[in-house]
Amino acid sequence: MKLGMIGLGRMGSNMAQRIALGGHQVVGFDLNPQARKELEAKGAASADSLAALVAALPAPRTLWLMVPAGDITDNTLKDLLSLLAAGDTVIDGGNSNYKDTVRRARIFAEKQMDYIDCGTSGGIWGLTEGYSLMIGGEKAAVERARPLFEALAPAKDQGWGHVGPVGSGHFTKMIHNGIEYGMMQAYAEGFSILKHKSEFALDLHQVAEIWRTGSVVRSWLLDLTSDALGKNPNMSGIAPYVVDSGEGRWTVDEAIALNVPAPIITQSLIERLRSRDDDSFTDKLLSAMRNEFGGHAIKSE
Incomplete structure (x- = not known):
């Protein structure tokens, strides 16, 4: 599967790399030339414009957005509408407000394009640990994108799921x-x-380490808290x-x-x-x- 990735910040770049490691081709676009160079160094291709990105993908195209919620997402989608065709799919993996997602999906549906919202959790650890993916959209569209979700998740059958219609992924x-x-x-x-x-x-780090095993309050968040306390017990400089x-x-x-x-x-x-x-x-x-x-x-x- 060949994917277009829009937004190559740290999380977007890591997601593109994980998808590529899963055996899929990735072409990425970001306004920052350095971000594009860094993606190329990880083995993926890049494009210097949205038009070039769309041209590099076979129809029907699948594009994944990892850009900040709000006007940046709206403006990017507006530009994409004039470049895409019926049958193409856009996946918004950012933290958009679900009400905006429902509104945007209607616009794409009018053009006979699929819109999927994918609530994405995993942060900077997702590249190695996998991402938690909460997906909203039409069943057929989500199923077509299944290889991407399987590549990003901790395992093919764990950490991701189609939770409901458009908007439900971002709501979750x-x-x-x-x-x-x-x-x-x-x-x-x-x-x-x-x-x-x-x-x-x-010793707060010691306490956190004790709680990490067997305790009812253990969690990955506690693991990260313990790591932070081990590095900086007094939170100096923060x-x-x-x-x-x-x-x-x-x-x-x-x-x-x-x-x-x-x-x-x-x-x-x-x-x-x-x-x-x-x-x-x-x-x-x-x-x-x-x-x-x-x-x-x-x-x-």
Whole structure:
């Protein structure tokens, strides 16, 4: 099978390499010439424009997008619509909002093109460990792309699945990431409590290693946490600023829309937002309130 890969950031490039290792031909495109050179060094071909990429693929074509959610995805798809033909397939492997995915799929359906959404998890480890793939789309289109999913997954029959119609793949990945927020927050808070119990002088890396085997809280995320603690026990040089890429916000929005209580995921999102406020007016006002009603001392900056 010959695939066109659009977006050769670290994850896209690694996915292209894994697909190529699975015996498939890959032609990649990225606006960055260096990214194209790096893909070529991994044994795949590259194209210097979307038009050249489409021309290099046999019909019916299959193209995989790994570009940021939002306007970049919309603009790329708009350019592709004028280049592709009926019977071609586009797979969006990025973290698009599922509502955008449903809208985009309708546009492609009008042109008799298939649109598949593939929620993709695995990050920088996917090249060696395989990717977790949550796939939405028409059954026939997903089945035609099966060789690609089998090449990317940890095994042909593990770590991937067709979860439902168009939009369901990105919806499932959105909830996956919301759960991830809560898990990360729980680990971070627990290890912080351990660290603050100074009289015990606990070795956090040792504790994480103990928990990795046999414990009910063991997970791959704990494996990565242990690795981070082993490299940098005090988190030296790391600013207490946690970014979010949007999926947590979308998960909370969906929970509210569906009247589903999701306090853990919601609070973990709030904690990420709180981490960005290095001059918290909220905390300053709280301190002032305590002084007003109770005469409690205010700590000066």
